[in-house]
Amino acid sequence: DGGITQSPKYLFRKEGQNVTLSCEQNLNHDAMYWYRQDPGQGLRLIYYSQIVNDFQKGDIAEGYSVSREKKESFPLTVTSAQKNPTAFYLCASRRVGIYGYTFGSGTRLTVV
Amino acid sequence: SQQGEEDPQALSIQEGENATMNCSYKTSINNLQWYRQNSGRGLVHLILIRSNEREKHSGRLRVTLDTSKKSSSLLITASRAADTASYFCATDAGGTSYGKLTFGQGTILTVHP
Numbered sequence: 001d002g003g004i005t006q007s008p009k010y011l012f013r014k015e016g017q018n019v020t021l022s023c024e025q026n027l028n029h030d031a032m033y034w035y036r037q038d039p040g041q042g043l044r045l046i047y048y049s050q051i052v053n054d055f056q057k058g059d060i061a062e063g064y065s066v067s068r069e070k071k072e073s074f075p076l077t078v079t080s081a082q083k084n085p086t087a088f089y090l091c092a093s094r095r096v097g098i099y100g101y102t103f104g105s106g107t108r109l110t111v112v
Numbered sequence: 113s114q115q116g117e118e119d120p121q122a123l124s125i126q127e128g129e130n131a132t133m134n135c136s137y138k139t140s141i142n143n144l145q146w147y148r149q150n151s152g153r154g155l156v157h158l159i160l161i162r163s164n165e166r167e168k169h170s171g172r173l174r175v176t177l178d179t180s181k182k183s184s185s186l187l188i189t190a191s192r193a194a195d196t197a198s199y200f201c202a203t204d205a206g207g208t209s210y211g212k213l214t215f216g217q218g219t220i221l222t223v224h225p
Contacts, residue, residue, distance in 0.1 A: 006154075031211055042200060042215040043155075050211065058212070090154055094211060098204075100145050100157030101213065108152075 002027045006091050006104035012112050013078065013085060021076045021107045023091035030096050032074035036060060037088040037106075046089075049074055078109065086111050118201060118216040126224050131188040133219040135201030136181075142206025144177055145213065146186050149198045158186075158199075163206075193225045 004025040013019045023032065031050050035043035045058030049068040063082025068074055074093075078085045088108050092101040119134045135144070143162045147155040161168045161177045161184070168175045174187040188195055198220050202213040 033212075035215075040217075042217040043202075045212065045214070048212060088152075092155075098143055098160065098162065100147075100160050101155070102157070103147075103154035105154045106152075 004091060004093050004102050004104040006089075006107050008107060009105070011107055011109045013109060014112060016080045018077055018079050019109065021078070021089055021091075021109070023074045023076065023104060024072055025074075025093045025102070026072060027093055027095070027102060028071070029093035029102070030071070031094045032068070033092045033094070033101065034058075034064075034066065034074070034076045035090045035092065037090060043090060046076065085109055118199075118219045120219060121217070122220045122222070124222045124224065125191060127191060127193055129191055129223075131191050131195070131221055131223070133186045133199050133201075133221070135184045135186070135216055137184075137201075137203045137216075138182065139203075139205055141179070141203045142210065143204045144175075144184050145202045145204070146173075146175060146184075147200045147202060147215075149200065149218070151197075155200065188221075191221075191223045193223050195221060196223045197221060 007022045033048040034046040037043050044060050046064050047066040049055035065077045090106045091104045094101050117136045145160045146158045149155045159170050159175050161175050172189045177184045198218045200218045202215045
């Protein structure tokens with residue numbers, strides 16, 4: 001079955017650490033997205049990529065970095081510059097054309 | 113920036129009743145989408161309506177779009193306890209923002225058995 005896989009499901013980060021969240025899809029989708037969701041809030045766009053080796057900043061990119069070396073993979077690194085990283089992170093993908101997103105099941109990141 | 117504003121923030125109904133959620137947005141759009149999220153899970157795409165469409169149906173879901181009022185509504189008919197979830201509208205402004213969705217804050221729907 002095709003889908004989008006995020007790992008790990010739960011992640012704990014110490015102050016000053018960088019951590020990387022994995023997002024892999026086997027849907028052959030061109031576009032991939034990272035969103036952050038805070039409790040009781042909607043989703044805010046961190047980064048997105050429409051094609052391999054290209055990505056753009058979203059609304060809240062500061063303190064985050066991404067890469068898109070393969071069509072299937074779009075990892076997100078939460079750097080120590082992100083001062084309030086505790087949140088639920090969602091990865092999504094979409095195929096070319098006017099279609100909805102397919103979401104992963106999310107990674108819950110907590111700073112300890 | 114949050115484009116969509118959902119109303120109400122929370123809705124509590126009995127099984128079998130209809131649930132209506134509203135979404136307002138600020139700028140012109142290419143399409144508007146509705147998603148569902150069960151607690152602690154990823155979002156699931158429900159339905160997409162293009163800017164030149166006024167109404168769309170999918171099973172027990174009915175979506176309307178009024179571009180003159182910059183608003184949309186999602187109707188779930190004959191609700192079930194399994195419909196309990198958060199529902200989000202998301203807008204695609206098109207143009208240089210094509211494919212980039214802006215989400216509202218969501219409506220929490222509780223359906224009591």
